[in-house]
Amino acid sequence: MSEVxxxxxxxxxxxxxxQLYNVQESYIPYSKTASPTHQNDVFLEPSRSNGRxxxxxxALSVEFSGGYGYLGKYAFQEPAPDLxxxxxxxxxxxxxxxxxxxxxxxxxxxxxxxxxxxxxxxxYWSDYNKLVYKxxxxxxxxxxxxxxxxxxxxxxxxxxxxxxxxEEYKKYGDEIDESFRKLLESSDNIQxxxxxxxxxxxxxxxxxxxxxxxxxxxxxxxxxSKYNIWCYGITSGTFTKQRTLTRIxxxxxxxxxxxxxxxxxxxxxxxxxxxxxVASSEWHRxxxxxxxxxxxxxxxxxxxxxxxMAEYEANLLRGADKRNIxxxxxxxxxxxxxxxxxxxxxxxxxxxxKGEISTSQKPRSLDLSFNPNPLNAxxxxxxxxxxxxxxxxDELQGRISINRDINKIVDSDSFPKIFESxxxxxxxxxxxxxxxxxxxxxxxxxxxxxxxxLELIGDKQELIEDISCVVxxxxxxxxxxxxxx
Numbered sequence: 130m131s132e133v134x135x136x137x138x139x140x141x142x143x144x145x146x147x148q149l150y151n152v153q154e155s156y157i158p159y160s161k162t163a164s165p166t167h168q169n170d171v172f173l174e175p176s177r178s179n180g181r182x183x184x185x186x187x188a189l190s191v192e193f194s195g196g197y198g199y200l201g202k203y204a205f206q207e208p209a210p211d212l213x214x215x216x217x218x219x220x221x222x223x224x225x226x227x228x229x230x231x232x233x234x235x236x237x238x239x240x241x242x243x244x245x246x247x248x249x250x251x252x253y254w255s256d257y258n259k260l261v262y263k264x265x266x267x268x269x270x271x272x273x274x275x276x277x278x279x280x281x282x283x284x285x286x287x288x289x290x291x292x293x294x295x296e297e298y299k300k301y302g303d304e305i306d307e308s309f310r311k312l313l314e315s316s317d318n319i320q321x322x323x324x325x326x327x328x329x330x331x332x333x334x335x336x337x338x339x340x341x342x343x344x345x346x347x348x349x350x351x352x353x354s355k356y357n358i359w360c361y362g363i364t365s366g367t368f369t370k371q372r373t374l375t376r377i378x379x380x381x382x383x384x385x386x387x388x389x390x391x392x393x394x395x396x397x398x399x400x401x402x403x404x405x406x407v408a409s410s411e412w413h414r415x416x417x418x419x420x421x422x423x424x425x426x427x428x429x430x431x432x433x434x435x436x437x438m439a440e441y442e443a444n445l446l447r448g449a450d451k452r453n454i455x456x457x458x459x460x461x462x463x464x465x466x467x468x469x470x471x472x473x474x475x476x477x478x479x480x481x482x483k484g485e486i487s488t489s490q491k492p493r494s495l496d497l498s499f500n501p502n503p504l505n506a507x508x509x510x511x512x513x514x515x516x517x518x519x520x521x522x523d524e525l526q527g528r529i530s531i532n533r534d535i536n537k538i539v540d541s542d543s544f545p546k547i548f549e550s551x552x553x554x555x556x557x558x559x560x561x562x563x564x565x566x567x568x569x570x571x572x573x574x575x576x577x578x579x580x581x582x583l584e585l586i587g588d589k590q591e592l593i594e595d596i597s598c599v600v601x602x603x604x605x606x607x608x609x610x611x612x613x614x
Contacts, residue, residue: 294334
């Protein structure tokens with residue numbers, strides 16, 4: 130087998146991963162007569178005892194204090210403590226987070242359905258999580274409080290900038306190393322690691338230090354063709370001067386220390402999103418990202434027409450290992466198969482005859498790129514993941530991978546009704562669209578002067594050189610380096 134270990138650092142990252150693992154849970158054969166369609170051991174760790182098999186996520190989650198909601202580190206291993214023995218002793222406790230109806234039904238072995246979940250009772254990813262986590266998979270940054278990352282002793286200090294995360298990691302490096310080692314020891318032939326993190330806050334600095342440590346400790350002192358270390362960076366949409374500097378620093382460092390880097394944005398104005406979509410809900414936002422990532426995951430462990438991390442990476446990079454930022458990511462609606470549209474309004478008929486409107490509706494798309502790409506951007510490589518559909522194979526230009534279950538995630542009762550269509554496919558790749566953006570970033574870093582800004586970005590000249598390398602990698606053919614200066 131070829132296992133994949135996932136690390137989620139931040140609440141948003143864990144929301145995304147929960148949807149992914151809920152899909153994997155649906156592939157577990159709960160009866161002896163069930164016919165498996167996917168290799169469950171890729172993303173789940175089987176534990177066999179007394180003729181039974183339990184599956185645990187091959188995952189590590191890092192959260193702020195209080196970020197696990199009702200879920201305690203040992204919630205599945207130990208009974209709740211009896212505090213009556215303490216008598217009149219005053220015990221300082223957080224307000225208890227109660228399980229919602231969905232979790233109560235899961236505990237009781239009763240059926241669940243989507244009506245049990247809404248934006249008000251899914252504040253935590255644990256509210257709709259279906260799998261049991263081992264205690265070693267749940268780590269907490271004890272000095273920062275959920276949800277906004279305020280320091281428990283210093284209210285003005287927040288977990289918001291790249292360099293803060295870098296410093297904080299030093300306190301947890303040994304604990305993370307021990308937890309990761311346990312996950313690694315349970316794997317026979319690891320395929321790769323997927324790290325999910327924030328892009329615009331201190332989680333990026335924290336995760337970058339983690340990538341450096343894991344890469345140096347376990348992956349031959351560098352990213353090699355044998356191991357695939359992918360990083361997904363989730364944008365926040367909150368922009369201040371220092372958040373912008375954090376994003377620039379994060380893009381450069383995370384791409385340097387991973388073999389593929391996927392910065393994830395979200396165009397909330399897309400008409401592919403339903404009227405029920407709530408932009409302030411992480412449950413909704415990360416479900417959109419999860420659709421894209423799940424298209425890769427389920428093509429990775431399906432028994433037929435499987436596409437591995439190594440295959441995706443080799444096709445995207447084609448030897449250009451430093452051009453590893455995937456700057457074009459989208460979800461598309463499949464064209465309708467209906468051949469005709471009945472129109473009985475005379476004014477509409479006249480408009481159609483004049484060519485002012487079309488009878489066919491243009492398929493909708495959702496852009497998940499972290500920054501809009503210019504229309505004249507030239508693609509280096511485009512990858513599609515589609516359902517088994519010959520019409521799409523004939524229509525699309527690029528490399529195509531088949532995922533027969535690509536739309537299964539939208540049928541999960543934990544997945545919110547955020548899309549206007551359930552007939553979707555995904556696209557990702559690189560283009561020259563990143564070049565001009567990084568030229569702007571280079572100017573921003575060049576003009577950074579304040580002490581706090583320089584403390585955040587570190588070695589200014591080195592960062593400028595790294596940005597220039599990205600510009601060179603995303604410049605195609607005879608494009609002039611000065612044309613957009």
